[in-house]
Amino acid sequence: MLEVQNVSVNYRGVRALEPLSIDFAAGELVGLIGPNGAGKSTLIKAILGLVPASGRVLWNGLPLRRQRQRVAYVPQRSQIDWDYPTTVWNVVLMGTTALRGWWRPPGREAQRRAYAALERVDLVGLRDRAIGALSGGQQQRVFLGRALAQQADLFLLDEPFTGVDRKTEAMMLAVFSALKAQGKTLLVCSHEWGDRLQQYDRLLLLNQQLLADDRPEGVMTLENIHRAYGQNLQLVKPSADLPFVC
Structure with missing residues (x-):
């Protein structure tokens, strides 16, 4: 279990994230x-210890900062230097670093894990391609592949669906479902709405503070949306079974 206990973030005296407490169970998306x-990305970075934050983050009762090898992080594409001269294979192989350490060359087991991850994200044929030569969807799949090669227990993904095509989106959702079945915990940050939200077990609605934490249909109410996004947002509700979309 991941426990976020009274975590808050201040940037230069400005409160970016009000204190919040959330628990995440194994096998939960x-x-x-x-x-x-x-503050969505800020929360993910606070969990990872990448920004100064107050409060505690625990994994199975122990500080997460001492168990970073258990966490796989997929950052936003905008945070990656796509001109860096490296290949798809090298990026995915980086996910095995926790297994072998920084200074040991990748052995047979590390390469097996990296290749299996490439297969899961359908990039084996592009393993020698420079990452800057890939499409947006392929780039997202590279870093998902790196996370899979790590074989972590907790996956934190920041805007993984930005700029991807329908095929990549479907593949990523299938991977998330498989990870859930393995008992992994996944937290996925997204600014996009629509029927994809029904894929989640829970939604957290955030705007500097936690406004709602429930199943998708319990979070995506008109009252909650107006609290988070303002009264002037234009909304359409396509059916009784789907959340609001803008």
Whole structure:
């Protein structure tokens, strides 16, 4: 279990994230939604210890910072230097570092794990391609492949669906479902709405503070949306079974 206990973040005296407490269970796929600037990426970075934060983050009762090898992180594409001269294979192989350490060359087991991850994200044929030569969807799949090669227990993904095609989206959702079945915990940050939200076990609605934590239909109510996004947002509800879309 991942426990976020009274975590808050201040940037230069400005409160970016109000204190919040959330628990995440094994085998759970959780969506983190909210408007731009709501603190979604900040929360993920606070969990990872990448920004100064107060409060505690525990994994199975112990500080997560001492168990970083258990965590796989997929950052936003905008945070990656796509001009860096490296290949798909090298990036995915980096996911095995926790297995072998930084200074040991990748052995047979590390290469097996990296190749299996490439197969799962359908990039074996592009393993020698420079990452800057890939499409947006392929680039997202590279870093998902790196996370899979790590064989972590907790997956934190920041806007993984941005700029991807329908095929990549379907593949990623299938991978998430398989990870859930293996008992992995996944937290996926997203600013996009629509029927994809029904894929999540829970949604967290954030705007500097936690506004709602429930099943998708319990979070995506008109009242909650207006609290998070403002009263002037234009909404359409396509059917009784789907959440609101803009």
